[in-house]
Amino acid sequence: DTMTTGTWWLIAxxxxxxxxxxAILPILGWNSYSMEASGVSCGLSWLKxxxxxxxxxxxxxxEYATLFLLAILFLRSAKSYVDSPTVLEVNTKNWFTExxxxxxxxxxxMIAGVGWGPYGxxxxxxxxxxxxxVSMLAVTLPPLFAKxxxxxxxxxxxxxxxxxxxxxxxxxxxxxxxx
Numbered sequence: 462d463t464m465t466t467g468t469w470w471l472i473a474x475x476x477x478x479x480x481x482x483x484a485i486l487p488i489l490g491w492n493s494y495s496m497e498a499s500g501v502s503c504g505l506s507w508l509k510x511x512x513x514x515x516x517x518x519x520x521x522x523x524e525y526a527t528l529f530l531l532a533i534l535f536l537r538s539a540k541s542y543v544d545s546p547t548v549l550e551v552n553t554k555n556w557f558t559e560x561x562x563x564x565x566x567x568x569x570x571m572i573a574g575v576g577w578g579p580y581g582x583x584x585x586x587x588x589x590x591x592x593x594x595v596s597m598l599a600v601t602l603p604p605l606f607a608k609x610x611x612x613x614x615x616x617x618x619x620x621x622x623x624x625x626x627x628x629x630x631x632x633x634x635x636x637x638x639x640x
Contacts, residue, residue, distance in 0.1 A: 483521065486517065487505065487517070491516075491517050492505055492506065492509075492513065492514050492517035492518070493506045493509070493514070494506065495507075497600070497601075497604055498597055498600040498601045498604075499601060499604070502604070504604055505517075505518070507583065507584065507587040507595065507600070508587065508592065508593060508594070510588065510591055514588070515588045518584045518585065518587075518588050519585075519588070521584075522581055522584065522585055525577075525581065529570065529573070532570055533570060536563065536566055536567055536570065539563050539566070540563050542559075543560045543563050544560075556622050556624045556625050557621060557622050561622060564617070564621065565617040565618060565621055568616070568617035568620075569614060569617065572610050572613045572614060572616075573610065575606070575610065576607050576609065576610020576613070577606075577607050577610065578606075579602060579603040579606045579607075580603040580604065580606065580607045582603075583599065583600075583603040
């Protein structure tokens with residue numbers, strides 16, 4: 462409640478710029494893209510083993526592991542804040558309490574870890590083993606986990622709030638617009 466709309470826009474802009482940077486780097490020559498095993502999308506080239514490709518995978522893995530750990534640390538400080546007696550639990554204006562939002566964020570981190578973890582493990586494994594071919598299952602499962610995890614982000618919202626669940630799933634009473 463203390464952050465302004467401008468601050469949220471700056472955070473969103475920073476996230477998009479970060480994502481665009483990592484997406485453009487292979488186009489500029491640091492690693493490269495190739496067709497995924499499914500044949501419907503492209504992904505990183507896993508079977509190249511020069512320094513250019515290995516360094517990209519390692520730097521990306523280290524950066525995202527660091528961001529993941531920082532998110533957990535910030536989440537832990539947020540949890541200690543919402544557990545303090547100064548935070549009110551009941552707020553009829555908002556659909557979620559502060560505690561619910563902390564647990565939703567924790568669930569998001571777990572979904573991201575489970576969804577994108579196999580992709581990261583496969584990337585490191587492919588660079589460390591110097592393999593030249595991989596089974597169809599090994600190259601299909603990590604992207605499948607990553608793409609399927611996107612559909613799970615609504616589950617924490619549905620579990621956390623009756624009001625939200627009724628608005629999405631539908632209930633006996635219609636949800637009224639906040640005045």
